[in-house]
Every structure is written in C-alpha cells, then in structure tokens.
Amino acid sequence: MESRSWIYVFVVAIIGWSIAVWFGSETKELVLNLDGSNFHETVAKHDFIVVHFYVPWCRHCQKFAPEYEKVASLLSSHDPPITLAKVNVDDEKNTGLASEFKISGYPTIKIFRNGGNHIQDYEGPRDARRIVAYLKVLSGSASAEIEDSTEDYDFDMYINVV
Template identity: 60%
Template sequence: MAIRSKAWISLLLALAVALSARAEEEPAAAAEGEAVLTLDVDSFDEAVAKHPFMVVEFYAPWCGHCKKLAPEYENAAKALSKHDPPIVLAKVDANEEKNRPLATKYEIQGFPTIKIFRDQGKNIQEYKGPREADGIVDYLKKQVGPASKEIKSPEDATALIDDKKIYIVGIFAEFSGTEFTNFMEVAEKLRSDYDFGHTLHANHLPRGDAAVERPLVRLLKPFDELVVDSKDFDVAALMKFIDASTIPRVVTFDKNPDNHPYLMKFFQSSAPKATMPASNLL
C-alpha cells in the first residue's frame, strides 16, 4: 500500500512539473509571436545601432494609457513589418529597475512616451502622432519618407496640404544651394511637428502671392492671417520664424481635437492672455 501511494505521489509530482513547464513556455511563445520588439538596457543600444529608423515606446505595466495603447501599437507593428523597408516598433518597460538608466537618459517624464530614433540614434524625436493603429501606421509611413515632399502641380498641393493643419513650403528657383540645404535641415529637425514641402512655382500653392522673389519660405496655417512668408534661410532664424508663426493670437477653447495642438502652443507661450466667452463674439 505504501509503495502504491509513493508511486501515485511521484506521478502527481511529475505531472505538476510538466504542467508548470508548459505554463512557463506559453507566455514565452506568445512573446515570440509579437510584432513589437521587446528591449531592455542590455539589448537597447544594439537594436538602435542595427536599425536606421526605429520607434520605441517607454511604458509601465501599471499604466492605464499604456494598456490601452498596447493592442493598437501591436497591430500597427504587424502592419508596418510589411512596409518596404520594414518599420520597427519596440517597447521598453521603463518602470523596471534595471531599465531606469534608459528612462533617465531619454528624459522619460510620463507613460507612455514614444520616441523616434533615426540614423542609429543620432537623431531622436518625440512621436506626436495618433494612438490608434491606423493613425500610427499612416503617421510613421510619412516619417520614414523624405522630410519634405516636392510639389510639382496644384494637384500635388491639394493632395498634400490640409487646410486644418500647418504646412511649410520652400519656394526655390532650383533645388540646390545654401537656402535649400538649410530648409531641408530644418524640415528634418521639425518633421515630427509639421509637414514640409518644396516647389519651384508659388502658383501651385492654394494661398499667398504667386509673384514672389525666390527663394522664400511660406507658412500656411488655419488661424490668424493664414499665410506668412520669410526670406531668412539661416537655420536658427528659420526655426525661430516657424516657432513664432505657429502660435495663434486667438484660439477657440473647445473639444475639437484639431484645435488641441494650437491650444497647447497658445497656453505654453509667454505672451499675455485673455479669455472671452464665445457668445460675446457673436
């Protein structure tokens, strides 16, 4: 009887070990099937060096917004893995103790924070796009292409320029020289914030004078005077011009998501502010 009991105990122990091993294998298999690349402090630098363009989400397991983003980010990663060339999406648990140095290095202040790493990490930008799968895919496809798109016709301008967004266009006599080089440098630096284009013909654009002396930068916006031009192509001056011209003097405080970027710029500026009920403007 004692021998039979020992046999049953041995059998049950063996079964428990087998089930435990299987349970441990299942999450590992699921992780292997994920399109999002999981990184930590040990693998991060190697991954950045390997990929000329990589998107990294810094998250915390307890973060509600991170949990909401997770399936959208995964679906976007699956779609973008088929892009030519593939666009790599990765994630780092920035709340884990061993990964805290990464969070400090890349100035992670909240979760989730998404950053775009270009040129093996030489150029790092904040991701400022949508948080649903389709929006992530569309935004990143634009980010991986040229920083500025050539506008060859009025039809190109219609397709590229959204009247509800800021669009910055360089108008040139030719696509060469210091002015063009500086414009493309600024476009690369600010591409996560604004859309850029370049053209040889001002009359292709929907707004602004067609008869202009080139080169010239034209900023189209959905507020205030709608069109602002500048002829200063110094990199610092051009960035200052864009920053100043994209702060609205008057903004509507409402729930329209198209308004939110301009509301943020308005309230972040140091200019004096006043509020007025919309009914007073009627």
C-alpha cells in the same frame, strides 16, 4: 473496443495540440522587447525604429498596448522596414534609459533614426491608423497611402517631420 477509440482520439488530440504549440512558438515577434542590456545595440542596428516606453500599471499604457501591436502588425511587411520596440521603464534595469531619454510621462513614443543619431518624440494621435500613416511618411516612403477620405485627416501632424 470503445475505450480504444477514446484513447486514439485523446492521443491524436494531444499530438495536434503539441504541433500547434510548437509551430505557434515559431512566429516572429512583431514588437521587440528592449532593456538596458540590449537597447543601444538594437537601436544602432536600425535606420528607423520606434520605441514605446511604458509602465505596466499605467491605464493609458494598458489602453495603448493593443493599438501599438496593431501598428506593428500593419507595418510588418512595410518597405523600407519600420521596426517597433517597447521598454518597460518600471523594470529596474531600464531606469537608466528613462533618465537618458527624459521619459517623464507614459506612454512615451520616441522615433530613433540613423542608428539613434536622430531622436524625435511622437506626439500625434494614439490610434493605429494615424500612427501608421505618420510613420510611413516619416520613414521616407515614396508615398503614404491614405485609405480614408481626407475629411477627418489631421494633416498638421506632418508639419516639421524632418
């Protein structure tokens, strides 16, 4: 009788795990993975898209990756929408993109507006909070909410944003 209860517990655990995996795979990816086959089409569909060009072996890229994911999470419900994407430049099918956009250092962040007709380099701080603030201003939001005191805020990064 006792072995049946263990079997029951085991079956319930497997079912629970299966459900968790099923629903977990349904979550929306916050950062799009782009490559040479879908880059131009994807950029053309967006009024405002931020692209992180990286190589997986770069320590700066590895350090920046969680911050970029945090930016995507913080902006996931922003209005107007700000789409974030990434391109692994180390992949053979993406080397043409690296040449086309003159990517020579990593990580490189480029902002594409108006379907890719206007391209701008992001050269500001690499922490999520400041990137989010900058992108909110640049995306044309009516206002950019600053949650901290302005004491340590770098307002110079907003000069010549248009």
